Amino acid sequence: MFDKEFITENQQVFLEELKNTDVELWMKREDKIHQYVSGNKFRKLKYNILEAKRLQKKTIVTFGGAYSNHIVATAVAGNLSNIKTIGIIRGQELADNLNKVLKENKTLHVAYTNRMQFEFITREAYRNKNDASFIDNLKEKYGDFYLVPEGGTNSLAVKGCEEILSTEDQKIDYICTAVGTGGTIAGLINAANKNQKIIGFPALKGDFLKNEIVKFTKSNCWSLNTDYHFGGYGKFNKELINFINRFKLETEIPLDPIYTGKMLYGIVDMITKNKFEKGSKILVIHTGGLQGIDGFNKKLQKKNIDLIKV
Numbered sequence: 001m002f003d004k005e006f007i008t009e010n011q012q013v014f015l016e017e018l019k020n021t022d023v024e025l026w027m028k029r030e031d032k033i034h035q036y037v038s039g040n041k042f043r044k045l046k047y048n049i050l051e052a053k054r055l056q057k058k059t060i061v062t063f064g065g066a067y068s069n070h071i072v073a074t075a076v077a078g079n080l081s082n083i084k085t086i087g088i089i090r091g092q093e094l095a096d097n098l099n100k101v102l103k104e105n106k107t108l109h110v111a112y113t114n115r116m117q118f119e120f121i122t123r124e125a126y127r128n129k130n131d132a133s134f135i136d137n138l139k140e141k142y143g144d145f146y147l148v149p150e151g152g153t154n155s156l157a158v159k160g161c162e163e164i165l166s167t168e169d170q171k172i173d174y175i176c177t178a179v180g181t182g183g184t185i186a187g188l189i190n191a192a193n194k195n196q197k198i199i200g201f202p203a204l205k206g207d208f209l210k211n212e213i214v215k216f217t218k219s220n221c222w223s224l225n226t227d228y229h230f231g232g233y234g235k236f237n238k239e240l241i242n243f244i245n246r247f248k249l250e251t252e253i254p255l256d257p258i259y260t261g262k263m264l265y266g267i268v269d270m271i272t273k274n275k276f277e278k279g280s281k282i283l284v285i286h287t288g289g290l291q292g293i294d295g296f297n298k299k300l301q302k303k304n305i306d307l308i309k310v
């Protein structure tokens with residue numbers, strides 16, 4: 001799947017409250033690349049999988065939570081590329097009842113049916129997953145492997161994300177993306193021209209992101225807007241869920257509640273408050289993540305909140 005170039009279409013977004021504004025909003029539909037290796041996860045894995053192949057590695061090891069877009073993308077991409085994948089998953093308790101977990105958790109189920117081997121570890125062990133001793137242990141257990149970090153961000157991932165933009169995007173004034181580990185925005189920053197402004201919308205609280213992004217980039221035409229994380233990673237309120245459902249109804253574009261939903265909420269809010277220059281063209285990167293809606297809806301169901309419609 002990585003021997004093909006993907007240039008995804010830009011779709012103009014027509015939303016009721018944008019009717020009387022003087023900006024154009026466009027969405028790059030990276031979510032359409034693949035159901036599971038979708039959006040930025042395709043971009044981030046591409047050169048890592050090619051590198052693993054070049055080094056003749058038979059196994060990829062990576063990390064993630066039980067609903068991780070990165071875990072499922074790595075499993076499916078590995079399966080399609082004939083590389084064995086091992087997922088180190090946060091939450092040792094999941095191992096106690098794996099059959100039940102696989103029945104209820106679509107993310108892990110898809111990873112499992114794509115032959116990913118799981119190792120479930122405690123949250124404490126997970127925090128130390130980058131220690132040399134932890135990696136050495138994995139090497140003893142699994143032999144030689146190619147390591148892809150949590151969230152998939154490294155310099156090869158950034159290189160892949162530089163391919164999100166194409167020549168037709170030159171006319172765009174603002175490029176917006178959701179931010180997790182910062183790899184995607186780093187690629188966009190490197191690929192943008194010097195008149196374009198890149199705005200990242202972190203899906204989590206914290207200040208560490210700036211340094212991560214600086215590590216992979218040279219330009220300073222970018223900023224982070226930290227006003228729209230809704231309290232932190234995976235946190236939400238009814239207003240966000242209602243927005244995602246209304247957005248889908250009006251535009252036919254589905255958004256995920258962890259990343260793209262929060263970003264779009266933020267962008268629409270900023271447009272109605274005239275935060276963008278008059279006449280601007282704004283391009284939003286749809287980074288995918290739609291596979292996570294199923295697991296999220298189970299959480300909403302327990303709290304008796306309206307579900308995200310798919």
Ligand SMILES: *Cc1c(COP(=O)(O)O)cnc(C)c1O
Nearest residue numbers: 180181182183184259287288289
């Ligand atoms: C992983 C992910 C992100 C975050 O990308 P980073 O490169 O880690 O910043 C954004 N959106 C979606 C849908 C994702 O799955």
